[in-house]
Amino acid sequence: MTRLVFSATFAAGLAFASTAVAQSPATSGDQQQPDTSNSDTNTNNSDTSNQAGPTETNSNSGGITREGNVIDRTGQSTTDPASSTAPANEQVGAEAQTTVVTTPAYTPAAQTNAEEYPYSTSDAMGIGITAGGGAGGFTNDTLRGATNVGGEWDVRLTLGTRTPFAAEVSYIGSAQSIDALGLDQDAMLVGNGAQGALRLNALPGEAVTPFVYAGAAWRHYNVRHSGPNVSDVANSDDVLEVPVGIGVAGHVNGLLVDLRGEFRASAFENLTERSGGDDGFVFDAADPNAGMNRWGVNASVGYEF
Known part of the structure; x- marks a missing residue:
């Protein structure tokens, strides 16, 4: 009986051991089997990366x-x-590429001093209109003795008050008493005319500038009297004058002031004959008519554009 029990127990143990041995490789194979899906995915990714x-x-x-x-x-x-x-x-x-953009340096416009006047534009040229008067008389002996120092007046347009050279156009007038045998005591010698001159400014653009000028003028003289003229003095005369002079001009805030002195040589005089002797400077020494050269000083004020 005992032997039978032992034999059954041994047989059961062999059967259990055989079953354990048969199941162990399968389990181990299941645990060590690689994940083919992940491996395939990685392989595909790796191949794609290497090809691309x-x-x-x-x-x-x-x-x-x-x-x-x-x-x-x-x-x-x-x-x-x-x-x-x-x-x-x-x-x-990779080579670095750099684009350099060069911008010209800013240069501010030149500033013009308000006290300085450039000569390139018409606005800076300077235009002046003045009116004034003064005194004047004859330099030749005959008419100097027959007349008194009289008054003079003018209206002047100047182009180029701020430039080195200027042009002047003027109306000129004069009046002085004349005394001659056969004339009324209140007789007056009145002159009216026109003048053109060129002027040279010594300090162009400055507030005050000296200047010299020369030109030509025509003057018509008329003897005004109340009674009949029975003298040897003609009632009228037209003369050519050549003025030369020196002066100084100043301009401040549009105000223009002009002071000048001048000598005016004359030609083609027919007002009266010489009284005799040397009559002073004349263009034609053989001319029997008295010379009518003049001197004058005057001041004028006006506006400068």
């Missing part, structure tokens, strides 16, 4: 990013530690 090559993307930080590498503008390649698919020793160089 590295991928380049632009980086906002100023470089070119290639998978696994960052290329800066200087051409240096640095490995991106976040990427593991690109080879660690791959370096891609």
